[in-house]
Amino acid sequence: MGGDHAPREVVRGALEAARTYPELRLLLVGRPDEVLEEVDLVGGKASSIEVVPAEHVIGMGDSPVEALRRKKGSSIEVATRLVRTGDAAAMISAGNTGACVAAGTILLGLLPGVRRAGIAVCLQAGAHSVVVIDVGANISSKPEHLIQYGIMAGLYARSVLRLENPRVGLLNIGEENEKGNSLVKSTNAMFRKTRLNFQGNIEGVEIFRGVCDVVVCDGFVGNIVLKVSEGLAEQLVDLIRGTVEQVLRSLPARATSVLEGAAIPAVTFGESESSDPVALLERRLRAAFVSMREKIDYAEYGGAPLLGVNGVMIIAHGRSDAKAIASAVRVAKRMVETDIKRHITEEIHALMEQA
Amino acid sequence: MGGDHAPREVVRGALEAARTYPELRLLLVGRPDEVLEEVDLVGGKASSIEVVPAEHVIGMGDSPVEALRRKKGSSIEVATRLVRTGDAAAMISAGNTGACVAAGTILLGLLPGVRRAGIAVCLQAGAHSVVVIDVGANISSKPEHLIQYGIMAGLYARSVLRLENPRVGLLNIGEENEKGNSLVKSTNAMFRKTRLNFQGNIEGVEIFRGVCDVVVCDGFVGNIVLKVSEGLAEQLVDLIRGTVEQVLRSLPARATSVLEGAAIPAVTFGESESSDPVALLERRLRAAFVSMREKIDYAEYGGAPLLGVNGVMIIAHGRSDAKAIASAVRVAKRMVETDIKRHITEEIHALMEQA
Numbered sequence: 001m002g003g004d005h006a007p008r009e010v011v012r013g014a015l016e017a018a019r020t021y022p023e024l025r026l027l028l029v030g031r032p033d034e035v036l037e038e039v040d041l042v043g044g045k046a047s048s049i050e051v052v053p054a055e056h057v058i059g060m061g062d063s064p065v066e067a068l069r070r071k072k073g074s075s076i077e078v079a080t081r082l083v084r085t086g087d088a089a090a091m092i093s094a095g096n097t098g099a100c101v102a103a104g105t106i107l108l109g110l111l112p113g114v115r116r117a118g119i120a121v122c123l124q125a126g127a128h129s130v131v132v133i134d135v136g137a138n139i140s141s142k143p144e145h146l147i148q149y150g151i152m153a154g155l156y157a158r159s160v161l162r163l164e165n166p167r168v169g170l171l172n173i174g175e176e177n178e179k180g181n182s183l184v185k186s187t188n189a190m191f192r193k194t195r196l197n198f199q200g201n202i203e204g205v206e207i208f209r210g211v212c213d214v215v216v217c218d219g220f221v222g223n224i225v226l227k228v229s230e231g232l233a234e235q236l237v238d239l240i241r242g243t244v245e246q247v248l249r250s251l252p253a254r255a256t257s258v259l260e261g262a263a264i265p266a267v268t269f270g271e272s273e274s275s276d277p278v279a280l281l282e283r284r285l286r287a288a289f290v291s292m293r294e295k296i297d298y299a300e301y302g303g304a305p306l307l308g309v310n311g312v313m314i315i316a317h318g319r320s321d322a323k324a325i326a327s328a329v330r331v332a333k334r335m336v337e338t339d340i341k342r343h344i345t346e347e348i349h350a351l352m353e354q355a
Numbered sequence: 356m357g358g359d360h361a362p363r364e365v366v367r368g369a370l371e372a373a374r375t376y377p378e379l380r381l382l383l384v385g386r387p388d389e390v391l392e393e394v395d396l397v398g399g400k401a402s403s404i405e406v407v408p409a410e411h412v413i414g415m416g417d418s419p420v421e422a423l424r425r426k427k428g429s430s431i432e433v434a435t436r437l438v439r440t441g442d443a444a445a446m447i448s449a450g451n452t453g454a455c456v457a458a459g460t461i462l463l464g465l466l467p468g469v470r471r472a473g474i475a476v477c478l479q480a481g482a483h484s485v486v487v488i489d490v491g492a493n494i495s496s497k498p499e500h501l502i503q504y505g506i507m508a509g510l511y512a513r514s515v516l517r518l519e520n521p522r523v524g525l526l527n528i529g530e531e532n533e534k535g536n537s538l539v540k541s542t543n544a545m546f547r548k549t550r551l552n553f554q555g556n557i558e559g560v561e562i563f564r565g566v567c568d569v570v571v572c573d574g575f576v577g578n579i580v581l582k583v584s585e586g587l588a589e590q591l592v593d594l595i596r597g598t599v600e601q602v603l604r605s606l607p608a609r610a611t612s613v614l615e616g617a618a619i620p621a622v623t624f625g626e627s628e629s630s631d632p633v634a635l636l637e638r639r640l641r642a643a644f645v646s647m648r649e650k651i652d653y654a655e656y657g658g659a660p661l662l663g664v665n666g667v668m669i670i671a672h673g674r675s676d677a678k679a680i681a682s683a684v685r686v687a688k689r690m691v692e693t694d695i696k697r698h699i700t701e702e703i704h705a706l707m708e709q710a
Contacts, residue, residue, distance in 0.1 A: 139528065173578040204578070204579040206586060220535065220539075224558075224579075228560070229587050231559060231564060236588060
């Protein structure tokens, strides 16, 4: 029921995932009428889909902990309880992030030894993917929390990005070990004592350059990094689209008229391909921009898992569309199949033994 | 002598500024031989240019305070002392940022009432400019520091961006007053009691949307925002350039051959404009990308002033070219002319009176 396009896009994404993975049982948690209406709109209920009623909805602007307490039986609460009781292997929500974090922490509890849950997000720009943790679950981190984040996000990268030995970096304002505020200085020293593939400090400018697979930071900083990237990417795509359109329009009139006269058969792209090569070019550029927006939209990459809780929980972006939801189902499935909970418990235990 | 392209680009930028503002006296501080060699290369010394010898150079990787102490007579130290003695009205360096901050703080001292100096940077994406303060001078800010940053950067925006009543926002992970870590919560409450045009908290996604003219944050967060933006912008421009080139190359061969045959007179852009409209388009797109890279490169916007010290000091990006240096001269000139030091002193005094 949560997110900017719920329940429509959430239902559509779930149905898409049900087609891709017929072995999954998908539980749609929410107001049955609204959910079933959407299900009917896209061709009816597959046998692998079940609706679990939840009367209340926590709004995007609601205060998380208060809403959980006040709105008993909200879809976030009901879905999380399904994981707690073992009736579901994972839960996914595009709703209120704070409420998901609270539900995960309170209802599922933390895995043995885990000090704080953290939200990991897989960002992409160009050819590189990078997992950033934490992006907002914990905004007063201690060094021990950040070390555990490095471990958990490393296991997530191993599970979902299928990396053998993920490189872990600590987000800082300089590369030297002695740089930064007291939090990162202590964390850097602690990281160097672990068995992680620790690359040392990395600067903001390097996040998108593929020098690390995992970037660790406090949730306040991580949330701002995430949001700044989102805002800047939006602005730049718009700016660039504007620039390209201006260039297209700037072609001298005589050029355009010659081009207009040049009839090109519409071979490769079928249907309404026009005969004007500049129009063709323009259309392809537009399509390329749409696909690029997707490339830099982390929602495409399966949502953001809340790592460290005793269950698989994925928090999808509020503006997730069906494709993003289906992608989150894929990631949740992978996390369950690779038994990430057990690996986190073991690695955190090993860290404590070592200390 | 500092920065990636010193002394060449610094000297060229200074000479460019000398031509634009013949009323200025420009002092080039550094190793006379190296500086004069560059001056000769670009046509000799104008009468308004003077070389002030400084034997040592602080490297980009040197530890700031230690380097200042050890390398007596470095160009950064000598230039800062010229401001201290009144022999210069402002100093500009593309060198080691930490050394500039240390020199500014130690040699110039803070203005009366100012608790910490802060680096302000003017970022731009699309149509909007925004001043972000602090981007790395002070990585353990207290609420009082952030309030003073809001005041100082507001005066900077008034001086350089010529805004009457700049809108000030506090960078946070949510808009509501009660959001964020303890630093921003206390700062938000204090800001609301000032006479500043305070807009409340702003999220990372809004920085580039033009909702505020000044964005205040701790230097650790600000530095990371700055570097992440720089890295992401680089990646995206490359990604987009790649996309556009791929689209251009994807034009069907028959389209290209028809286009190749279409002779267009090179009317508007002179010289080597080819007769192939796709090549023309490609060239214009490339030019547009270059100009776009400049648009999103804050170095174009006159460097970053260290606000709060008793003198005008501008720290330019290490990779500054001549144009960026000339632009920093323009900004320094404007800051001196509008007597920003006096305004900062008065406003900080008024704030203390009010408290």
